[in-house]
Amino acid sequence: MDGDWRVEGYTEVRELGAGAQGRVVLARHDASGTPVAIKYLATRADEADRERLRHEALMLGRAESPHVARLFRLVEGPETTAIVMEAVDGVSLKELLNRHGALGPEASLAVLKGSLLGLAAAHAVGVVHRDYKPANVVVPADGRSRLVDFGIAAAAGAEAGGAGTPYYMAPEQWSRHVATPASDVYAATCVFVECVTGRRPYTGGRAELMRAHLTGEIPVDAVPEALRPLVRRGMAKAPEDRPGGAALFVDDLERTAGETYGRDWEARGVRALSAGAVALAALFPLAAWLMPGAAGAATAATAAGTATGTAAGAAAGTGAGAGAASTAGKVAGASAIKAFLGSGAGMTAAAVGTAAVIGAGAVAVQQVTKDDPAPRPSATARVADVRPCVTQAPGAVITPSGGPAKVTLPAQVTLPKNAAVYRSGQGLLIGPAGDECEGSIGANGGSSTVGDFGTAEVTQVWQGSIGGIRSQLCQYFPESAQADRERAQGNECTSALGNWEPLETGVPGVQAVLTRGLGTDDLPPSPAVKAEVAVLTRDGAVSPISCVAPAANADICKSALVLWFVQHLGDAKPAEAVLDEAAKRIAGYVDATRI
Template identity: 85%
Template sequence: MDSAWRVEGYTEVRELGAGAQGRVVLARHDASGTPVAIKYLAARAGEADRERLRHEALMLGRAGSPHVARLFRLVEGPETAAVVMEAIDGVSLKELLERHGALGPEASLSVLKGSLLGLAAAHAVGVVHRDYKPANVVVPADGRSRLVDFGIATPAGQEAGGAGTPYYMAPEQWSRHVATPASDVYAATCVFVECVTGRRPYTGGRADLMRAHLTGEIPVDAVPEALRPLVRRGMAKEPQDRPGGAAVFVDDLERTARETYGPDWESRGVHALSAGAVALAALFPLAAWLMPGAAGAATAAGAGAGAGAGVSAAGTASAAGKVAGASAIKAFLGTGAGMTAAAVGAAAVVGAGAIAVQQVTKQDPAPRPTATARVAATVADVRPCVTQVPGAVITPSEGPAKVTLPAQVKLPKNATVYRSGQGLLIGPAGAQCEGSVGANAGSSTVGDFGTAQVSQNWQGSIGGIRSQLCEYFPDSAQARRERAQGNECTSILGTWEPLETGVPGVEAVLTRGPGTDDLPPSPAVKAEVAVLTPQGVAWPITCIAPAANADICKSALTYWFIQRLGDVKPAKADLDRAAERIAGFVDATRI
């Protein structure tokens, strides 16, 4: 790598890995603090190497999906080039399998579904991945797997060639026939078998693998009987005997999973994946860099630069780098929105800012904005919060000055949007917004009792996460499991009401909180919304205000609720009903 050239506008944090083709680094965007992964070609790379990188950027840029690592931009420098990509803080599926062995049916089905949805996004724009394997799947702390590395992807209909990873290559790849989405379906099914059984479908040398993939029996004996038809279809020797594409296979998968494991199979599967990933939180590149003590023991998961790590910050075999406590956190966040992370034991909670980036490819030279934040109808100004960490105070930069609010959020004239480490908060305009990050928890608060006070608290330790779960969701399946395991799990909340989310596996409640002693002079309102993810993490937000400013609470709680639903949004009618319920509940708390 030519040390004289770096992509402008980014500060390198540390190297994630290096190989003959180049290296991958973790960096931050100077203007916002957002972490990214940058893949640099080796110094004086030949034109063929540069063309391959352009091709990878083009393929990755086409597959826009929350299940695929995002491409931000392709940058050509003197005698080399680089791609700037989303930094996914997680652990590779390869590492999970090596550390934990078989994942179990529900977790394996969840991995397969997420991967198929990522492949379906690629197939929808005519791209065949051609190298689906565990090293190219990353599992973050939320358990939602992400597909990475489109280095040898190709347009559908071209000759498949012999490129790929032999353990997972479809028969037509061995015989150099035309590449189709069915080739990716085959590879994904091979990985599914490995997840369920803890063993690859076929083993041996290259000649043995070729023979097995071309003519061997489909290995279903170790797979649960109800799932064997999925494996037989997905690993059929002839492409025309497999599902026509990943989207079709997802329908088969969901139907089989519901019939076999019940309607909540996915929430259990994602929860298991999350637990497995969080148990390896020390390997998360961003978390390892930010968490004191983690860096010394961490080794990033996956293959070398240009393999799974090519698009993921979780991918290469490299030490995690030095951590210098608060000064390291401050150095990483700089003056940007940045990232906060905390870990205790086997739990990690990570929240990130967002940045509008440009996507550039050879065939599409004009920059196109690609927002990584969730956007949606009234445009509002955004102000930063000041975040305190032990020994340091971090003030985010201006960042994006505007945000487009969901249609359900009615922003009062005396309110604005603030950017905290865990998301965007609506609070009174002109108020002070402060945040704090400790060893195992954090909070953000904007405003005061005179106008409105909006506060959000999150937990990073196992005990803290359990405490919030039990406090707000004592009747949830996760809370029942805690009690079944002998853990104390009770709530002191007086009353709470369920709030329909429209998202399977995600619960929400409305409550006044544990008391009313902290209210401003009457008449006043106090309301809380808490959202429970399938991983058992509760995200509460509280708003207290004079009754005259109740609209601030309505907009603050509604906006936080919508953000916490994640990338999968319910129907507009569901969101409209939730917004009405929140507004009605706030009015009902008036004292």
């Protein structure tokens, strides 16, 4: 880096990439050990460069989603500017395609879905990415892709200019029209074609690419026939002929994928992505490099490859983990890590003095000091074994395998001695330790239950049909904006619950409620407790969980409801104080239901 200045409070671990505009480094927050990525602008950068980095921080800060790399802060100094952001531990989609070629339909659909969800979060707050491409998608060991680099993002409706990557630029970007979410949909569809076929939709020089995007045939010949309508809609030449935004396109994708590849298409696709990413574990930027006192890059690379490969290989249900561990140990840090946060012009960078902390679309300026809080410290919590929740489906029995055998519980969760952690298809459940977790899946929904009235009964119900989703929404969140939209469309939307109260989430657009549920006929002998928590996401999905128990086992209900709440907000990273207060509220509410 030009000069010796570093952002205070962080120890640089290694360089991830560099370019004419600056560099990106992997760093560790000194107080908490939290890994971060810091983009440093070159000290010779002019005011226009610094303004572009401020703009990128603002755009990235508005898009809150588990599929978007999270922004922590923007820091400005007398000679340069920096942004501190989440360090995504994975490999770029570009690298996956370069090494493995075509990913196959289900893995390609899983990449497209994750990308669309990340873009949808940006579109929901009026941001258009404008440079969606494989280099800006990171695939971690869990196989769930993350969107990075908002370097040329723009507000929806703004003049788009000609910026972007020619292989993926929508026709309106070539003709200098305004930025729209439909432009991102086009780019994501181009990348989907590349994933499923192993080739870019169009090739050639800039002039040839321009003609192809503006007037060329939509390249569907090498795409499986059932998926061609998705490509035709997503790559339609006129923006108005495409889905109006990424969220709408997700609906099309899920319907098509389910009809073509079955209900579990996504699980298979994610496993395939996980295996592909883990095979390149030596390129992952984190793991053992972040451990204080790590003994050299070679040793760290071996440890990182072993740990990451073993865990993700187990999740994928393949032998890829062991292979990746071996590969990581052999190449021990020899590969340059350009997969992280894109490359080239996207690799801008850094600084200090005054910090602008950006989140939920708001910008607050504060002075940076040595004691300034950094990205959220890692919580110290109990490590628990995870047991499977066996689910009965039509003609099949499903045992979830998508996760490790142990889990670190959030700091807000205390696991009672007579309780255990179970993994269902919808998340982790806490229930009585002496019982089996059982579930069922039907045509339009499903449920997972562990325990009984003798100890505690914890139940999570999910809906798969439009009517069922609407019913859950109206039952738990009748006063939400989503419920208002249902009524405006002529749908009945009322709730039979008369005993619910809001629960603060600390995440804009995400709501939660506490309720006793319906009736008291389903209680164990008095004294007993009964409570439910439901979380409503921005896209209108409701995730409820209920617990009924003898009062002597109320702690199982408290832990079950708190874990469900925290894990459904965890990717959005609400403040620890919010989670602490919510846990306190949930515990008090459970106690108050005692009758």
